[in-house]
Amino acid sequence: MLSMRKNANVLHRKLFVDRKWKVPFFASLLVSITLYTTAIFGLYSISYERFPLRFERMSEEPDSYFVESDIRRALQSKNLSGGDPPRFAYLISGTKGDSLRMMRTLQAVYHPRNQYILHMDLEAPPRERLNLTMAVKNDETFREVQNVRVMAQSNLVTYKGPTMIACTLQAITILLKESLNWDWFINLSASDYPLMTQDDLLHVFSNLSRNLNFIEHMQLSGWKLDQRARPIIVDPGLYLSKKSDLAWTTQKRSLPTSFKLFTGSAWVVLTRSFVEYCICGWDNLPRTILMYYTNFVSSPEGYFHTVICNTKEFQNTSLGHDLHYIAWDNPPKQHPRSLTIKDFSNMVNSSTAFARKFHKDDPVLDKIDKELLKRSNRFALGAWCIGTSESGNDPCSLRGDDSVFRPGPGAVRLQKLMEELQSEDFRHRQCSGGK
Numbered sequence: 195m196l197s198m199r200k201n202a203n204v205l206h207r208k209l210f211v212d213r214k215w216k217v218p219f220f221a222s223l224l225v226s227i228t229l230y231t232t233a234i235f236g237l238y239s240i241s242y243e244r245f246p247l248r249f250e251r252m253s254e255e256p257d258s259y260f261v262e263s264d265i266r267r268a269l270q271s272k273n274l275s276g277g278d279p280p281r282f283a284y285l286i287s288g289t290k291g292d293s294l295r296m297m298r299t300l301q302a303v304y305h306p307r308n309q310y311i312l313h314m315d316l317e318a319p320p321r322e323r324l325n326l327t328m329a330v331k332n333d334e335t336f337r338e339v340q341n342v343r344v345m346a347q348s349n350l351v352t353y354k355g356p357t358m359i360a361c362t363l364q365a366i367t368i369l370l371k372e373s374l375n376w377d378w379f380i381n382l383s384a385s386d387y388p389l390m391t392q393d394d395l396l397h398v399f400s401n402l403s404r405n406l407n408f409i410e411h412m413q414l415s416g417w418k419l420d421q422r423a424r425p426i427i428v429d430p431g432l433y434l435s436k437k438s439d440l441a442w443t444t445q446k447r448s449l450p451t452s453f454k455l456f457t458g459s460a461w462v463v464l465t466r467s468f469v470e471y472c473i474c475g476w477d478n479l480p481r482t483i484l485m486y487y488t489n490f491v492s493s494p495e496g497y498f499h500t501v502i503c504n505t506k507e508f509q510n511t512s513l514g515h516d517l518h519y520i521a522w523d524n525p526p527k528q529h530p531r532s533l534t535i536k537d538f539s540n541m542v543n544s545s546t547a548f549a550r551k552f553h554k555d556d557p558v559l560d561k562i563d564k565e566l567l568k569r570s571n572r573f574a575l576g577a578w579c580i581g582t583s584e585s586g587n588d589p590c591s592l593r594g595d596d597s598v599f600r601p602g603p604g605a606v607r608l609q610k611l612m613e614e615l616q617s618e619d620f621r622h623r624q625c626s627g628g629k
Contacts, residue, residue, distance in 0.1 A: 279597050280399045282392075283309040283376040283466075285365040288384035289351070290318040293326040295384040295554055300342070302563070303382070304573050305392035306335075306596040309373050310342045311365050316350040317437050323348060335572075335590065343368070355429035355440055356487055358460070358494045363484075366469045377404050379464045385551035386461075387559060389519065390604025391567055393576040395547055397601035398608045407508065408463035408615075410516040411499040411625065414455040422496075423455055424448075426489045440491065450486060453479070456499035456625070457492070459516040461550070464498065468508055472501055479505060503625035512624050513615045519549040534558055542566070545607035566604060576600060 284303060288296040296312055304310070312330070314323045327344045336342040345368070349361045366379060378399065388395075414423060424446040430438045449455070472480045480501050487493035487500075502508045519541045521531045532551055533541065535558045541549050552559060567574035571588040577600035581592030614620060 279307065279396060279599070280377040280402075280404065281307045281309065281375055282395070282399075283311075283366075283369045283373070283379050285311050285313065285362060285369075285379070285381045286384070286386075287313045287315070287351070287361065287381070288318070289315045290322070291554075292318070292384035293322050293329075296326065297329055298559070299382060299384060299386060299388075301572050302567060302569065302574055303388050303392060304335075304342075305396065305576060306339045306341065306578055306593060307396065308341060308392070309369055309376050311345060311369055312343070313345040313361055313365060314348060315361070315437075316348045316435070318348070333572075335593075339593075341373075343372070350431040350435065350437055352429050352431040352437060352440060354492045354494065355427070355431055356490070356493045357429050357431035359484070359487065359497050360432075362494075363473065367473055370466075370470060370473065377466055379462075379466065379469050381460075381462060382548065383550065385553075386518075386548055387550070387552055387562060388547060388574070389541055389544075389549055389562065389566055390547055390608060391574045391576055391602065393599040394601050394604035394608060397599045397605045398612060400599075401609075402612065405465055405467065405511045406616075407465050407468055407502060407512045408515055408517050409458060409498060409502060409512055410514050411456045411458040411503060411512060412514075413503070413626065414457050414496075418457070419449060419455070422457070422491055425491060427491045428489060432488075453483065453500060453504040455496065456503045457496045458499045458514075459518065459520075460494040461516045461518050461548075462498055463517055465511070468502060468511070471505070471508070472498070509625050510621075513621070514623060515611075515615055517547045517611075519544040519546045520551075532556075535561065538562075542607070545611040547604075547608060568602075 282305075284300075286296050286299055286303075293314065296314070300310060300312065312326065314326055323344075330336050330342050330344055333342075345365065347364075349357060349364070351357045351361050362381060369376065369379070426443045426445055426447055428441040428443065430441060475481075483497065483500050483504070487497045490496060502512050519533075521533060521537060521540070523531055530551055532553050533549060534556060537549075538558055538561055541562075563569040563574075569575065570583070571590065573579065573590045575589065577598045578594050578596045579590035579592070580594035581587060581589040583589045
């Protein structure tokens with residue numbers, strides 16, 4: 195009898211241990227649903243203005259009776275490039291100790307045409323987050339143009355966890371709600387840096403169709419499916435106030451059958467129409483995939499990729515490149531190699547717009563400023579800077595027409611890369627099978 199009682203106690207403890215993961219699992223799922231519901235309701239006011247629905251004039255086609263069809267047509271109508279030069283919306287993110295690096299990256303990619311939002315996660319002390327906010331508020335150019343924001347709500351962001359996707363979607367929601375005037379969304383971290391001026395980038399993108407998404411992607415297959423898709427993880431950042439590693443459960447799940455899984459780089463250049471679809475899409479796919487990736491390891495490297503490659507309207511808009519130069523060890527380690535002066539030539543020859551990752555104040559950043567950005571003061575030089583640089587003055591303190599660009603060698607390099615990316619051979623691999 196005593197032996198049976200001991201066995202029962204052991205069995206009870208095992209069942210309790212195996213079920214401990216369920217509470218944080220369902221808590222994270224609830225947080226994910228709440229986040230998306232909040233984002234959707236927050237956008238309805240501007241969505242209705244942007245996509246007026248005329249119920250009184252229905253055509254005889256069945257699709258025209260549904261709200262989704264009107265929204266789809268409204269988004270597709272914005273795909274063609276217009277006469278007005280494009281604008282970018284940047285998210286620059288950082289953590290504890292990154293405030294100065296974030297400001298340096300911001301100033302290097304700044305242009306009055308663009309929109310910028312900065313997020314410093316909850317691991318950074320309040321004083322550092324306040325200093326970043328005050329640095330933005332005290333900058334005369336930012337104050338006059340009013341195109342730089344610091345997110346008031348700091349989120350806890352876990353590396354490779356869904357909290358990074360949640361923060362990105364929140365930033366996109368703010369950018370969509372507060373500004374109608376941008377065409378592409380770009381996410382950067384404090385360890386990223388541009389390899390060309392915004393004049394170079396804006397000039398090249400002026401000649402592109404505005405339905406092109408730059409997102410490195412490949413379909414998950416083979417051993418990657420078993421190691422990445424089947425495990426169930428819980429991101430403590432969804433329900434704790436202090437950062438910690440992802441929690442792995444003992445359970446595994448089946449692979450989804452209603453959509454295919456894709457993976458790639460977490461750094462993207464996405465069209466406004468696509469990110470609008472991710473926030474307030476006409477079907478439930480973006481929300482279904484978001485809930486799936488809530489408990490997926492490395493979800494920032496899969497969420498946008500899986501949505502775009504499973505949506506008919508956007509599949510053929512994805513060019514498999516993130517416009518970043520990233521160097522990896524051989525064999526690759528968990529993190530990319532930090533770039534130095536030795537990598538300068540390879541960075542330039544890559545023809546990419548950005549590079550990562552860099553150590554704080556590495557000498558190669560000064561070399562990029564001097565030789566590629568022509569930056570001697572706050573901002574990289576552009577045609578909008580019409581002041582004088584005599585006596586050490588800031589030429590960008592006096593602003594000219596922000597729709598005029600002065601492209602340089604960076605634009606030539608990027609244009610060559612764009613021609614390669616839009617070639618038949620490269621576009622044939624859009625949302626194709628994995629490696």
